[in-house]
Amino acid sequence: MAILNSGGDAAAPAIWEYTSPDRYALPSDTVEQKIRSGIGALWKAFETEDAAPESPVKAKEKLEELSWTEISTIAPDPGLDAAAEALDAALASRLPPKLPENTVVFVISPPYTWRREIMAEWAQRSQWRLLDGPDPQTLLSESGEWMRDRFDGRSPWVLPHLENCYLRRARSLKNIRHLLDMLCAGVAGTGLVGCDSWAWAYLMKIWNGRQPGLLSLQSFDQERLARWFGELAAGDGPRRRNFRQAIDGKYVLTPVDDVDEESGETPKASSFLKHLAACSRGIPGVALALWRRALRLGPENTDDEGNDDNGPSPPGDPATVWITEWDAVPRPKLPSEKDRDLAFTAHTLLLHGGLEAEVLAEILPLSVSRVRQTLSVLRETETAVEEDGIWRITASGYPAVRQFLQSEGYLTDHF
Secondary structure, X not given: OOOOOOOOOOOOOOOOOEEOHHHOOOOOOHHHHHHHHHOHHHHHHHOOOOOOOOOOOOOHHHOEEOOHHHHHHHOOOOOOHHHHHHHHHHHOOOOOOOOOOOOEEEEEEOOOOOHHHHHHHHHHHHOXXXXXXXXXXXXXHOOOHHHHHHOOOOOOEEEOOHHHOOOOOHXXXXXXXXXHHHHHHOOOOXXXXXXXXXXXXXXXHHOOOOOOEEEEEOOOOHHHHHHHHHHHHHOOOOXXXXXXXXXXXXXXXXXXXXXXXXXXXXXXXXXXXXXXXXXXXXXXXXXXXXHHHHEEEOOOOEOOOOOEOOOOOOOOOOEEEEEOOHHHOOOOOOOOOOOHHHHHHHHHHHHHOOEOHHHHHHHOOOOHHHHHHHHHHHHHOOOEEEEOOXXXXXXXXXXHHHHHHHHOOOOOOOO
């Protein structure tokens, strides 16, 4: 598989890399994160970092949250050219002419990986037809006509959102099983199918067909996140900001040019990104959402009493972005009490990649008013949001929702 490295280090793996599911690897600290969340007090006894100073380098009350304009400069939504190129490299040996005609490859990724946008960009570059899915009313009608209208086998196609092509209703599930049979039997032509990992886990439970060829976006570990956040902050030029932890001053993103003259080593970085990678399970959109919540700005070159400690900054010196310590990053949480309706609703939103409230009421054993009450709780806890009439779990709320559903025994994805 070709390695496309947009991070500048020829020895490092590409930031964006597609691989087979058996080579997918969660960030190495994910198991430690689980232990930490379960026995937090005991974790402190094994903490390897130096103890936090009694007085923080930058007092919390002197730091300010960023405006959306500042966030859009320091941690913007990513460009996806490198991701589309990585997908192209991964597909090079998996599609015709390397393989027979009528081959279909599935791209399975967790939520918040920009899968739809990346596949749409790839389709445009490759001049393949980009297929839209059925609208909710078509799915509620339980008609399978939409499949015959789209998969005619005349030219290669891309369907980036299989999770929006079914509902958990008997007839709809029969239709999606038929579609999977068609795709894997080679009667739908040559194509590329994208599917959310939650929908895929569910579909593999209700469909007993032959496992197709799969690709997944590799998780973003601590090193990938550091290079990616650095690229986002730099934009089209060199990065001019330092990112340091407010509690102790340690660098979160190691500065490019700060090397000790005697040892030749860069300053020791904090463990913030290790915890972020574990909490986000290496999902880039989740990591970016939590990263944005940790960013702070404060007065530069002053001590905690407001006195000038180093004199004015020389022209061209990078500004410092202060990072909230990991345990203080504001993260959405669900109510502690058990709520079956809340679990039903959140799980269904993940299985379908988002739905309208009215459609939720059609497929859940809940009234419309009860569905709206439950959605209101999800919105108040910042674990779900409504956009253009569609309700979805938020990226920053995803870790809490996933942990909640797993603890309640619900089917989860494998990523």
